[in-house]
Amino acid sequence: xxxxxxxxxxxxxxxxxxxxxxxxxxxxxxxxxxxxxxxxxxxxxxxxxxxxxxxxxxxxxxxxxxxxxxxxxxxxxxxxxxxxxxxxxxxxxxxxxxxxxxxxxxxxxxxxxxxxxxxxxxxxxxxxxxxxxxxxxxxxxxxxxxxxxxxxxxxxxxxxxxxxxxxxxxxxxxxxxxxxxxxxxxxxxxxxxxxxxxxxxxx
Numbered sequence: 001x002x003x004x005x006x007x008x009x010x011x012x013x014x015x016x017x018x019x020x021x022x023x024x025x026x027x028x029x030x031x032x033x034x035x036x037x038x039x040x041x042x043x044x045x046x047x048x049x050x051x052x053x054x055x056x057x058x059x060x061x062x063x064x065x066x067x068x069x070x071x072x073x074x075x076x077x078x079x080x081x082x083x084x085x086x087x088x089x090x091x092x093x094x095x096x097x098x099x100x101x102x103x104x105x106x107x108x109x110x111x112x113x114x115x116x117x118x119x120x121x122x123x124x125x126x127x128x129x130x131x132x133x134x135x136x137x138x139x140x141x142x143x144x145x146x147x148x149x150x151x152x153x154x155x156x157x158x159x160x161x162x163x164x165x166x167x168x169x170x171x172x173x174x175x176x177x178x179x180x181x182x183x184x185x186x187x188x189x190x191x192x193x194x195x196x197x198x199x200x201x202x203x
Contacts, residue, residue, distance in 0.1 A: 026071045039074065039081045048155035050080035054087020059144035060135055061100060063091050087151065102139075104132060107139025130174035 018035050023025050036047070050085055057070045066088040074084035078173055091099050122130045 021071075021089055024087055026075075029072065030075050034071075034075060034081075038078065042080065044156060044159040046078070046080040047083050048079065048152045049160070050074055051087045051155055052152040053077060053079055054084040055151050056087075056092035056144040056148040058088040059082075059103070059147055060140045061095050061103075063093075066091070078092030090103060090147075093098065100136065103139035103143050104136045105139070106143060107135030107137070109139075110142065111138050 018040060021034065053073055054070050057066050057073065060066070062069060067085055070084040071081060074081045111134065114131055118128055119127055130161035
């Protein structure tokens with residue numbers, strides 16, 4: 001029996017479910033295998049992997065395609081699809097204006113900005129894209145990797161703690177400490193036969 005039941009992750013009710021994906025992009029691309037039970041039922045490995053994958057994709061500058069990317073990646077990596085979709089929503093129209101600039105600044109701190117000679121031949125919007133793309137992608141990939149590792153460890157830890165709490169609240173029935181023992185010398189052990197008595201020697 002799983003440590004988590006439906007009531008332990010009610011917050012996932014806002015994440016697309018199987019019925020929401022029927023007929024959609026993912027369904028048309030991946031077919032009926034998208035709805036295999038192993039991709040939807042909760043388990044420690046699949047939920048931890050799903051959240052880690054979703055965060056990694058969510059922190060990348062792919063807003064608008066992150067749900068599709070997370071769903072496809074979760075399908076091929078055999079992790080929990082709802083958790084992957086949930087993690088990918090870490091960036092959305094409300095958070096992207098904060099997350100992406102911070103990731104860009106982080107990328108600038110890591111690798112700096114492209115040298116002018118690297119931008120030769122680029123003009124207009126393409127030049128701006130080339131100038132900002134490298135720091136943004138570097139910063140987002142590093143941020144996503146760290147977030148994914150932390151999420152995997154955290155989910156694994158919380159799952160084990162929930163399992164321990166469940167076992168503490170509902171301990172398994174214990175067998176009787178002692179069984180009734182037959183009086184020594186009176187009961188025969190299974191398969192044993194009484195030794196024949198030796199007859200007294202004839203006079």
